[in-house]
Amino acid sequence: MITIKVNNNQQEFLSPLVLQELVDKLQIQTNGIAIAVNSSVVKKADWPSKLLQNNDDVLIIKSTQGG
Numbered sequence: 001m002i003t004i005k006v007n008n009n010q011q012e013f014l015s016p017l018v019l020q021e022l023v024d025k026l027q028i029q030t031n032g033i034a035i036a037v038n039s040s041v042v043k044k045a046d047w048p049s050k051l052l053q054n055n056d057d058v059l060i061i062k063s064t065q066g067g
Helices: 019-025
Strands: 002-006 009-013 033-037 040-042 057-062
Touching: 019 033
Parallel strands: 002 057
Antiparallel strands: 002 009, 033 040, 033 057
């Protein structure tokens, strides 16, 4: 089992997973978001290959518009 912190909430998974699997499991809308793993932004094209490790810190940021 691995533990990953997602926006300061601990999430536990039975096995290692890639970033795209995390997004799918958490049912996150992918339009207008950016994701950083351990303070490094990961390009959307790299989500399917970015393997998450135990104790990784994932930050999901939604862009907003306003004036």
